[in-house]
Amino acid sequence: MPESEEVAPAWFRSAENMIKTCKIPDEAAGSTILPFLNEKSPMLIANKSVGRQLLYAQVIDAILEELKLTPEEYRRRLYGCKKGNETWGQFVTKIEVLLDYYLRSRDVRSLDELRLLLIADRAKQLMDELRSYVLQHTMKDWLKPKEVVSLAQKFEDSRPRHRAANQQNSEVNGAPRADRNREPADKNTKGEHRPPPKCYSCGRTGHLQYV
Numbered sequence: 001m002p003e004s005e006e007v008a009p010a011w012f013r014s015a016e017n018m019i020k021t022c023k024i025p026d027e028a029a030g031s032t033i034l035p036f037l038n039e040k041s042p043m044l045i046a047n048k049s050v051g052r053q054l055l056y057a058q059v060i061d062a063i064l065e066e067l068k069l070t071p072e073e074y075r076r077r078l079y080g081c082k083k084g085n086e087t088w089g090q091f092v093t094k095i096e097v098l099l100d101y102y103l104r105s106r107d108v109r110s111l112d113e114l115r116l117l118l119i120a121d122r123a124k125q126l127m128d129e130l131r132s133y134v135l136q137h138t139m140k141d142w143l144k145p146k147e148v149v150s151l152a153q154k155f156e157d158s159r160p161r162h163r164a165a166n167q168q169n170s171e172v173n174g175a176p177r178a179d180r181n182r183e184p185a186d187k188n189t190k191g192e193h194r195p196p197p198k199c200y201s202c203g204r205t206g207h208l209q210y211v
Contacts, residue, residue, distance in 0.1 A: 008067055009074075009101045010094060012060055019056065029056035037063070064101075071142065072135070074102035075121060106142050119145045123152075130155040 015036070019029045033056065078098040083091045108114050120143055124131055133155050134148060143151070196205045 008064065008069070010097050012064075013097045013100070016056075026055055030059045033059060064105075069101075069105075071102065071105040074098060074105050078102050079125075116144050117142060120148050123148050127152060 015033055019032065024032055078095070081091075081095055081098060086094070103114070103117075106117055108117055123145060124134055127134060130152055134143070134151050198205050
């Protein structure tokens with residue numbers, strides 16, 4: 001097993017393919033892979049098993065947990081994956097491995113769950129200011145889109161500028177209809193009464209004739 005956590009998922013993927021090719025039973029796969037792990041892993045597995053034999057998936061989960069490869073770390077690596085010196089085939093395989101392990105870490109088992117996960121991830125990706133707030137409230141299970149929206153709204157409502165805007169909108173919407181529909185007063189009249197203009201020739205109103 002490689003020491004670098006960067007290539008650990010790809011290494012486990014190769015090990016899985018070997019186990020399938022050799023048709024090793026699942027209950028024996030965990031023990032089969034132990035000799036190929038690094039020197040720290042057998043002790044870690046022994047502490048996790050406590051007298052019982054771990055399945056292959058349990059061995060993988062224990063080691064990846066020790067490497068601190070969290071779901072968020074898988075997501076970060078998946079969306080930040082860039083091609084290096086490897087071939088395009090190797091690069092696509094790397095993306096495939098990261099996606100598989102990310103979905104496994106999120107326990108996604110259906111197309112509907114995959115759809116919800118992609119929507120939630122995209123929403124969080126656009127939340128520059130409140131992404132950390134949402135992540136702080138993310139427990140072991142990932143948040144569904146409605147839960148992400150609820151947390152985002154709570155964050156927005158707690159901001160002073162947002163509260164002031166809401167209060168101003170409430171005051172405008174709550175004003176009497178007569179006040180909202182009232183025509184503005186003429187700025188030039190200043191409230192004073194002006195008599196109608198008189199004719200310059202005869203002095204009467206109703207028409208104008210200049211002398």
